Amino acid sequence: MSGPWRTVASVLTEAFQPPIVVTALLLISPAIEPGFPGTMGFGLLGALFVCVLPLAYVLVMIRLGRITDHHVSDRRQRPPLLWLALISVLAGVGVLQLIGGPMSVSVMIIALLGGIAVLAVVSAFWKMSGHASAIAAAAVITVLMFGPAWLPLLVIVPAVGWSRVVLRAHTLGQVVAGSLFGGTVIAGLWWLLREWML
Template sequence: MVFGTHRVARWLTEIFQPPVVVTVLMLVSPAVEAGFPGTMWAGLLGALFVCVLPLAYVLVLVKLGKVSDHHISDRKQRAPLLLLALVSVLAGLLLLQAIHAPVSVSVMMLALVGGIAVLAAVSHFWKISGHASAISSATVISVLMFGPAWLPLLLLVPAVGWSRVVLRDHTLGQVVAGSLFGGVVIAGLWWLLRGWLL
């Protein structure tokens, strides 16, 4: 039974890891503007800078033995990699501005920049859950974008949080803090930026 529980937790952790969740969020980010789904290319381009390039760099470091694993379980290794992700996001923002991509994609990226910056700062002192932050922000933003019919997505937040605790990658406090940070701070920042820039 314990083995089965551990297996379910591992699947949830891998399927809903931050790069995957944020990539999906980036793809749907243009949905708040006219032209969607034809504008998903801009979300895909944003995902390249927010998720794909940083993850590729982490995987190279894992292969070279410089980083513990692709979830960056060692807290001390997180801050430099999060700062690198921040640089990648800023480069993506500049490119999206240059090609006049939908503003909604930049809004999503700016909200994520704020989140990444805070996570990088907190990682010096505490290992807040990136998984919980990502799934919480993504589900709350999805409900804000698409309406109450998407409320069942919020069930993913405790499920992913549970998986992180079961695998002993985070404490309950770190998961709760990550969930609140993603659902309130990142999603709230997205909401404010959307109202201001769109």
């Protein structure tokens, strides 16, 4: 596909790439505890470890010629990045605990940690869509946090999945698998952790 539809797909892919989606999710994560929105800074701190530092690593590796692009399209290049992201995420949880940050932010990070761990293992064999996983998890978690009024947000999930297929970054199966994984496993893990830890 070419022309205006490909442009739309490119915009969707860039606007809803995992670091952006996960940062937004971490910023709203303290909303389930008292003190929000004043506690959004803790979500921003979490995003530093979960999104900014791994993305900075990707950009450095691109400059060095070891990673092809910021979406890490080559499946073989994904496992080292995902393992580094795991380490960064664990460090983020540790820092938040040390400074007494809201438990809701740590709950979100731990749920994302579980997702990153599974993606790291799967990426060694198959290129499940990280875009689809992130947007599906974010949409479902947002609905669980704020209620049915946010259900229209779920429309973004197939839109982002469509963009990945149109751009030939993933097959339909990889997008569907990513969406199901994010919307059920990551969101489900967040729900269980919230019930257990808060």
